[in-house]
Amino acid sequence: MRVRGAGILFASATLAAGGSARPAAACDSASCALLTRGPGVVPKGEWVVDLSFRYTDEGQPLLGSTPALEALRPRIDFVRQRLVPFYHVELNGSDTITQADAAYGLTARLALTASLPLLGVRSYNHVHYPPPPDPTAPAAPVAPVDDEHVHAVTAAGPTRVHLRTEGSGDALVGARYAVVLSPGQGLLAGLAAQVPIGKSRLVDPHDGGIYDPTMQPGTGSWGAVASLQYGTRRVGLDWSASGSYQLTTANGLGYRFGNEAIGALGLGRGIGRFAASCQIKAHRLGRSAYLGQRVPSTGGSMLILTPGVRMRTSTGSVYAFYQRPVHRRVNEYQLASRGALLVGVSRAF
Known part of the structure; x- marks a missing residue:
């Protein structure tokens, strides 16, 4: 990235800022990635284009801050407009996102910006338990016993x-x-608007309902992100301090992700063509809401250490x-x- 004046402070230091909100312990939003790598100052009349890939291992179930064997989360039943508690039993998962900025x-001070997650892949392993039998349903007819073809009866399990x-x-x-x-x-x-162009109503083929909002590529809602980034030598x-706040709104289904706040302090040093850095970042995601109800097992906070290198x-x-x-x-299980x-x-060009 070609920079002039104080811009080199931002290009060589790690900063960290917001796209779509995700699970509390992910910090994989577009703004979080932006604050991590630092945007830099763009000279007048020039373009800076960035292509990045990020992978997040979501493999630790937690109850609060205590490790657990699995994460129990509710189902958002958009058809019946209700929350079904302890429906999802999550074991582990991962998120991979390819993003263009x-x-x-x-002008010499003002730059127009745009960020787009080109492809996000969310992959998770669940345990599915069959629904309990309906006590009001009529009993199934008993078939005659064939002594020559007897098979053991196996109950449906998870x-x-x-x-x-x-x-x-x-x-x-x-x-x-x-x-x-x-x-x-x-x-x-910085100030940016979140434009809901990503799909937010993908259907789960296992139960025919709409996927959980955290599994959707987009949020379906508008939002706003404000950020401040300071650098000095x-x-x-190179020393840096940065922060961002994302304000969310409800989508057409009545689901609203929690607001997101990020703050970071960074330290870096350049050696020739290389620059090494380390950042400590605090991330807080508010609890989600559905039709005015607080959604269990959403929201939380974490502290992240981020070493990095730039050539x-x-x-x-x-x-x-x-x-x-x-x-x-995290709040409850996640x-x-x-x-x-x-x-x-x-x-830069």
């Missing part, structure tokens, strides 16, 4: 079900302004970051992240 320098969805997510469209732009420091302020090191090229940069949760707390990898390439 673009920024255009409208089965393991693999759920997988894929599709493009919601877009973020906005602007970023350099409030402070000097050789020693820089302060960027002291004693040969500068003649036209941009290549980077990689690893997100390691050091503290996780699957939590065991780690996430973010890699990408950035090009």
